Amino acid sequence: MSKKISTRRARTKQRRLSPDDRRKEFVAKATEFFAEEGFGGGTRALARRLGVTQPLLYRYFPSKDDLIKEVYRTVYLEPFGDGWEKLLGDRTRPLPERLKEFYDAYTGVIFSRKWLRIYFYSGLKGLEINRSYVGIVRDKILSRIIRECRHAAGLPAQSKPSAAELEMVWVFHSGIFYYGVRKFIYEAPVLESKEQMISDAVDAFLAGFASVFGAKEEARKAVVKETV
Amino acid sequence: MSKKISTRRARTKQRRLSPDDRRKEFVAKATEFFAEEGFGGGTRALARRLGVTQPLLYRYFPSKDDLIKEVYRTVYLEPFGDGWEKLLGDRTRPLPERLKEFYDAYTGVIFSRKWLRIYFYSGLKGLEINRSYVGIVRDKILSRIIRECRHAAGLPAQSKPSAAELEMVWVFHSGIFYYGVRKFIYEAPVLESKEQMISDAVDAFLAGFASVFGAKEEARKAVVKETV
DNA sequence: TTAATTAGTGATCGGACGATAAACAACCGT
DNA sequence: ACGGTTGTTTATCGTCCGATCACTAATTAA
Numbered sequence A, B: 001m002s003k004k005i006s007t008r009r010a011r012t013k014q015r016r017l018s019p020d021d022r023r024k025e026f027v028a029k030a031t032e033f034f035a036e037e038g039f040g041g042g043t044r045a046l047a048r049r050l051g052v053t054q055p056l057l058y059r060y061f062p063s064k065d066d067l068i069k070e071v072y073r074t075v076y077l078e079p080f081g082d083g084w085e086k087l088l089g090d091r092t093r094p095l096p097e098r099l100k101e102f103y104d105a106y107t108g109v110i111f112s113r114k115w116l117r118i119y120f121y122s123g124l125k126g127l128e129i130n131r132s133y134v135g136i137v138r139d140k141i142l143s144r145i146i147r148e149c150r151h152a153a154g155l156p157a158q159s160k161p162s163a164a165e166l167e168m169v170w171v172f173h174s175g176i177f178y179y180g181v182r183k184f185i186y187e188a189p190v191l192e193s194k195e196q197m198i199s200d201a202v203d204a205f206l207a208g209f210a211s212v213f214g215a216k217e218e219a220r221k222a223v224v225k226e227t228v
Numbered sequence C: 001t002t003a004a005t006t007a008g009t010g011a012t013c014g015g016a017c018g019a020t021a022a023a024c025a026a027c028c029g030t
Numbered sequence D: 001a002c003g004g005t006t007g008t009t010t011a012t013c014g015t016c017c018g019a020t021c022a023c024t025a026a027t028t029a030a
Helices: A019-037 A043-050 A054-060 A064-077 A083-089 A095-110 A113-124 A128-152 A163-184 A194-213 A217-227 B019-037 B043-050 B054-060 B064-077 B083-089 B095-110 B113-124 B128-152 B163-184 B194-213 B217-227
Strands: none
Touching: A019 A043, A019 A054, A019 A064, A019 A113, A043 A054, A054 A064, A064 A113, A064 A128, A083 A095, A083 A128, A095 A113, A095 A128, A095 A163, A095 A194, A113 A128, A113 A163, A113 B113, A128 A163, A128 A194, A163 A194, A163 B163, A163 B194, A194 B163, A194 B194, B019 B043, B019 B054, B019 B064, B019 B113, B043 B054, B054 B064, B064 B113, B064 B128, B083 B095, B083 B128, B095 B113, B095 B128, B095 B163, B095 B194, B113 B128, B113 B163, B128 B163, B128 B194, B163 B194
16 A cells, blocks of 8 residues: 555656656645645645655645645636637627637636635635636626627727626626536536526526616616716 | 623623523524634634633534534524515516515525625535525525516416526526625625615516527427437 | 765654543522 | 532543654765
């Protein structure tokens, strides 16, 4: 049980990976481990899963907290490329198509047991990185979606989305997001076809957005202004 | 620091509550404690917050786990009255009004830091009680909403909602739910008026539901059946 | 081959944890 | 006033945790 043959370099009796690869392997496996056990999981259990002894972790990471910070980094920084903003803003294609393609891609990255659990564990800790992630989603994705919706609905372009618009897009976005939560965290039965879920959600959202903000929006805004 | 005057029975120097009240007080305070610290929080810190010593907890609860189970029960069983089903099904009132009133009431119960955090901590543990809660929401609330939507849209009544309908209502429901998560767990800025958020979400949902399932639904169902 | 360097292990420390037992203090019926 | 009952504390046990140190084994450079 204590002797394992090396995965690579099979000729030597003892395994020996390059320091950098070893580090990355540790972080990757630690991510899976903490996703399952939570960040209260012990370093001994983690080391056992890595096939090494516990003190070795402290050669690669000064403390458990530092290891956890690296886990955060890999999880949170993994998904965001800049391709998504361009995709959403490509007005040569119809908006429903862009939204569906974006959410197919976005959920393809974040809909996994690992990602979602780490996300919630860190969220419950109230970590800075979690809040900044929420801010990025709002500024890079949701604001862009609103701009495109306004354009598609023939509404005048505004630099800043209104709070009500932003909230509505949050509700839409969160609804899709929670499909993954139900599937991978609650392990509840969900509609088999993620694509259909997204497609329906996008269609319903666009119809709803037009219905709420299309005609009466200007009137309501005026009313709100009067009351202030 | 170790001597506190009794909250009731002020004439005696030492506090002494009835055993049942004491128990309830412990469970209530423990709920707040675990909501903040997670269930990994220590019994010593909990006892300190209660103003008693740690072994006393073990006179009222056989183990920490039993205490936690009582916390679950109070949190999960607190909200559900049967008034909500009746409210949703009251066809003498317009559906948007019913939905808005229901979600105002429902979120009035679950939108608190305490409730939401306990909910997610137990969800991440994969507890039975959490899954059964999700099942209750689906069967008692979402199914009912679908029935009312079908009726309001003039669609034929069906005994069971389709998977796609159910999913769409889940997305709607989750969108509203996540408003509370953003506010109380991420502590992110949200639209000040919860009522407006709900109102917009309901209006958008109903417009979207009609648009997706209103006219073309029968046609799409036929297509799906052909491909199966 | 050998010396220096690096990767990995065994043993262990102080502290926090859940839980228990025995001593003590407050209450109640008599 | 008193003795039994019950609520509460003090002291402690065994275990697990994060972290450190001294040591061995593997690798590299000369």
